[in-house]
Amino acid sequence: MGRHSCCYKQKLRKGLWSPEEDEKLIRHITKFGHGCWSSVPKLAGLQRCGKSCRLRWINYLRPDLKRGTFSQQEENLIIELHSVLGNRWSQIAAQLPGRTDNEIKNLWNSSIKKKLKQRGIDPNTHKPISEVESEERGASASNKNNDKSSEGADEPTHDKSVETHKPKLPVVENNCTELTTIPPSTDEFFLDRFVSSHESSPSCKPCDFPGYFSFLSVNPNTSLYLNANSMSSEMIPAVYPSMSSAILTATTHTKPSIILPHNINPSIGSFDVNGHNMELQSNNSFFENNAFSWGPESIKSEIRAMEGDPEDMIKWSEYVQTPFLFGTTVQNQTAQQGMYCETKPETQFTTEGLSTNWHQQPSQPSDIYNKHFQRLSATYGQFS
DNA sequence: AATAGCAACAACCGCATCTCA
DNA sequence: ATGAGATGCGGTTGTTGCTAT
Structure with missing residues (x-):
């Protein structure tokens, strides 16, 4: 093609x-x-x-494009999202209203990568370069050892899935000991490995539970507990102090996940998803933060709304390509729209559909048209 | 002033997935 | 069920403008 x-x-x-x-x-x-x-x-x-x-x-x-240089807040968010999503630029862009995947990709390749390297952070793994190097050395040593015995050994160099973080999609681990806490001096951009037991656990098949959540906290001081009737309680220590926003996103296994910021409310409580009791606990105060107004009540009401009307019930599978953000860096409406928008804005754009479907500024066609030409004149004025 | 080197960004290419007949 | 066309995505390349020499 x-x-x-x-x-x-x-x-x-x-x-x-x-x-x-x-x-x-x-x-x-x-x-x-x-x-x-x-x-x-x-x-x-x-x-x-x-x-x-x-x-x-x-x-x-x-x-609805923002253009212009990226703010520090946007850059930080991109780094954080990249640590979770890898090179899924379109999903990252979905969390940054007015930014395109191409724009973010370019920024990453031209600027952010270098900055991370300067800080001694491997941009692919978001771990300290020294750690990555020692792991690589260890891996190559073990490869040598297993060389003759291993069947269909992968390329000795980068596993692409590692580069794109595919194995690191938000998942949950029963055994906390596998998760690593990054020391404060180096934790700025790290979201350490998310380790899954669901993937391998026969008692918890991802596809069995369409409303499945993985709750992740993002601070070494934070512990989150997920309790759904169909699963065991799980504790997820987390390692991402700089996370400034909460993300409800989905994994490739149609398992939406919530990535929660470090300052999360200690008593979020429990709520139902499709009859499954979801219990969320934490030990800090994210939802009390004034900057975060789309708090647990909103989550609950969203879920109630989902439960209330079968017509409006949104299948999680529909979210797979549409992660949501509710946090301080985008308008709250973005997240809420995300909950109900099944299609991407791109496909929504018709003159008839403008008033409700555009991300941020509902506008009339004539407004948009004028805006286009304002931009055009700004862009091309130098030539004419 | 000329030019080499670099950075930023726009656009293309190829692949994967989706949709529909 | 299947195949062709449409769409979306990510990697890569090409172009332009800026800066240093």
């Missing part, structure tokens, strides 16, 4: 977009919505492939 079939049929433009092309695309999408991307270039009068149009719209022309 890669290149659309349409690209072969006719000679299509490549490379940077001209202001005229942008204008055509904006005009078309604001008027008609994008519909089927492959038909957009034809309808908009562009000599581009649909894929290129889509990318241009998503990464540059969308009216």
Whole structure:
């Protein structure tokens, strides 16, 4: 695939977009919505492939893009999210309203990676480089030892799954001893390994429980307890002091997880998810923080709402690609919208659907159109 | 002033997944 | 059930602008 079939049929433009092309695309999408991307270039009068149009719209022309330099808060959040999600840029971008996956990816590769390295942190594993190196040495030594006996041994170098943190998706461990506490001097950007017993435990198959939660705390001083009827209580010591937001996200096994910040309320209490009693305990005061207004009551009411109306019941599986954030770095409405938005804004964009579905600033088509041209003039004013 | 080196970012490419006939 | 087309995602490349020499 890669290149659309349409690209072969006719000679299509490549490379940077001209202001005229942008204008055509904006005009078309604001008027008609994008519909089927492959038909957009034809309808908009562009000599581009649909894929290129889509990318241009998503990464540059969308009216809800923030642009501009990333704040320190945003950078920190990206680092934190990366430690959990790995190179899942789209999921990371979902937590940063107005930012695109491409933008975040570029920032990561051009800037954040270097900063982390300067701090002695391995950007892939988020562990101290010295620790990573010693692990690699150990691994290569054991590889040598097992060389002849191991069947289908993996490449001796980086396991890609390690690089992308896939094994580190939020999971829970019954046995706390496997989790490592990062010393305060080096803990700034670390979220240590999440170790799963659910993955391997025959008594707790991820797919058995659609409302399954993994509760994770993020501070060495914090312990969270998860108690669902279908599972045993679990204690999750955590190691992420700098986490400044709470994330409800999903794993690849359709297991949504909540990543909780360190200052979480000591008595969050219990609530029901699909009849399963969920008990959440902690020992600090995140939910008392004024900056965090989407607290446990909101969670409960969300869940009550989910229970109340079967029509509105959202299957967790629908969240898999749509993690939510409720915290201090994005507007609370973002998280709440996230709870109820099944489709991504990109697919929601039509002139008819604007008022409710855009992330932050519901606006009329004309507003968006004006905004586009404001941006265009700002962007291209130097050329004209 | 010229230019080499670098950083930032826009865009492309290829693969995986989804959707629908 | 299956295959083709559409879409989404992440890795990579290409271009541009800035800075140092």
